[in-house]
Amino acid sequence: MKAVTWQGADKVSTETVDDPTIQEPTDAIIEVTSSGVCGSDLHLISVLAPYMNEGDIMGHEPMGRVVEAGAASGLKKGDRVVIPFNISCGHCWMCQHSLYSQCETTQVKEKESGASLLGFSSLYGSVPGGQAEYLRVPHADFGAIKVGDELPDNRYVFLSDVLPTAWQGVKYADVGEGDTIAVYGLGPIGQMGARMARHMGARVFGIDPVPERREMAARHGIEVFEGGEDSIGEIRELTEGRGPDAVLDAVGMEAHGSPVGGAIQAAAGLLPDAAAQKVMETAGVDRLNALHDAIDLVRRGGTISISGVYGGAASPMPLLTLFDKQIQMRMGQCNVKKWISDLLPLVEDPSDPLGVDDLITHRVSLDEAPEAYRKFRDKDDHCIKVVIEPQAS
Numbered sequence: 001m002k003a004v005t006w007q008g009a010d011k012v013s014t015e016t017v018d019d020p021t022i023q024e025p026t027d028a029i030i031e032v033t034s035s036g037v038c039g040s041d042l043h044l045i046s047v048l049a050p051y052m053n054e055g056d057i058m059g060h061e062p063m064g065r066v067v068e069a070g071a072a073s074g075l076k077k078g079d080r081v082v083i084p085f086n087i088s089c090g091h092c093w094m095c096q097h098s099l100y101s102q103c104e105t106t107q108v109k110e111k112e113s114g115a116s117l118l119g120f121s122s123l124y125g126s127v128p129g130g131q132a133e134y135l136r137v138p139h140a141d142f143g144a145i146k147v148g149d150e151l152p153d154n155r156y157v158f159l160s161d162v163l164p165t166a167w168q169g170v171k172y173a174d175v176g177e178g179d180t181i182a183v184y185g186l187g188p189i190g191q192m193g194a195r196m197a198r199h200m201g202a203r204v205f206g207i208d209p210v211p212e213r214r215e216m217a218a219r220h221g222i223e224v225f226e227g228g229e230d231s232i233g234e235i236r237e238l239t240e241g242r243g244p245d246a247v248l249d250a251v252g253m254e255a256h257g258s259p260v261g262g263a264i265q266a267a268a269g270l271l272p273d274a275a276a277q278k279v280m281e282t283a284g285v286d287r288l289n290a291l292h293d294a295i296d297l298v299r300r301g302g303t304i305s306i307s308g309v310y311g312g313a314a315s316p317m318p319l320l321t322l323f324d325k326q327i328q329m330r331m332g333q334c335n336v337k338k339w340i341s342d343l344l345p346l347v348e349d350p351s352d353p354l355g356v357d358d359l360i361t362h363r364v365s366l367d368e369a370p371e372a373y374r375k376f377r378d379k380d381d382h383c384i385k386v387v388i389e390p391q392a393s
């Protein structure tokens with residue numbers, strides 16, 4: 001089959017690889033019909049490159065149809081399913097507590113990481129991902145989300161990651177009717193987080209340096225800002241001088257405007273993998289510009305919810321300010337299955353209350369995927385969200 005593979009820092013290519021096969025009775029094989037490219041995939045071709053191996057299959061936002069069902073998968077050939085990016089067993093202690101991204105059955109203990117993730121480096125189990133014609137779905141008996149046949153893929157595919165991640169981010173931010181929230185980063189996660197916060201009744205300020213991302217957010221009733229000191233001042237003025245009740249960080253470890261973190265990340269990237277891993281695990285720092293702005297902006301006693309992925313072992317944090325301002329912080333990899341019962345009725349609602357019909361900017365074949373990665377990384381061609389359609393030629 002064809003698959004998008006990691007070939008080195010800043011390099012993915014579409015290659016012919018072996019078809020996946022059933023390995024456990026709880027597995028299923030799906031024919032992938034839609035597969036998102038995520039901001040997290042950009043981390044894998046840059047900062048997290050030391051944890052990738054040549055030929056690793058990318059992708060953790062797939063949906064498709066079952067072509068082969070393991071005996072204990074509870075699925076049958078032809079079922080239409082969305083696959084969560086985290087692989088969880090559904091019955092361990094963590095899963096019983098809905099902490100699916102911490103599943104004790106699939107945790108990557110040798111790396112001291114949480115649950116295995118599809119297509120997500122050796123830190124998360126080096127599991128082959130879903131930007132491919134076919135995908136082996138481990139623990140399909142618990143993970144696979146069965147959906148109906150009537151609506152198009154774009155209504156469902158984001159249940160794999162974008163929608164539950166944004167939803168968890170907004171839930172952790174704890175905003176509702178009459179509250180205010182600022183969202184840093186208007187990539188796919190920030191777009192949906194901003195719309196969800198509005199859906200929950202909050203006033204939403206969206207911050208991103210990229211004009212077309214601000215335009216998309218503005219179409220959904222978000223008040224938009226370019227970022228930096230001026231935006232912090234303007235948003236403060238709009239919130240009676242206090243700052244918003246909550247801030248959602250949907251940027252993550254590669255924020256623009258972070259010279260020190262950027263230089264250290266670049267230097268670590270030049271080392272051989274083993275040495276680079278050692279640097280990251282002892283002295284690694286993230287590009288923290290957005291998170292530090294979030295700490296500055298949020299009101300005293302407010303909440304910061306972090307959806308963006310961070311990975312620095314030694315990232316400097318202003319504990320004096322955090323403590324003095326009495327800031328609450330919540331974060332983590334999304335527990336996808338926890339939120340599906342909230343989200344399914346919203347994506348199936350004909351009025352499309354979250355606007356999922358307005359997110360994809362680029363639909364591409366597997367052969368076109370490497371060029372689409374480049375556009376997404378460089379924010380070229382107004383690229384905001386790429387979905388690969390592996391059955392298209």
Ligand SMILES: NC(=O)c1ccc[n+]([C@@H]2O[C@H](COP(=O)([O-])OP(=O)(O)OC[C@H]3O[C@@H](n4cnc5c(N)ncnc54)[C@H](O)[C@@H]3O)[C@@H](O)[C@H]2O)c1
Pocket residue numbers: 038039040041042043161162165184185186187188189190207208209210213227250251252253254255256257289290306307308309310332333334384
């Ligand atoms: N927690 C989870 O489970 C989970 C799941 C999916 C994605 N993520 C993470 O969420 C983050 C966003 O993902 P995405 O797909 O939306 O990616 P993206 O790269 O498209 O979005 C990031 C956005 O942040 C903006 N940005 C950069 N620096 C900024 C700054 N200083 N101030 C304001 N905006 C800034 C960029 O212009 C971009 O629009 C990534 O870190 C990704 O890894 C986390």
Ligand SMILES: [Zn+2]
Pocket residue numbers: 037038039040060061085161162
């Ligand atoms: Zn993703």
Ligand SMILES: [Zn+2]
Pocket residue numbers: 088089090091092093094095102103104105106
């Ligand atoms: Zn589990």
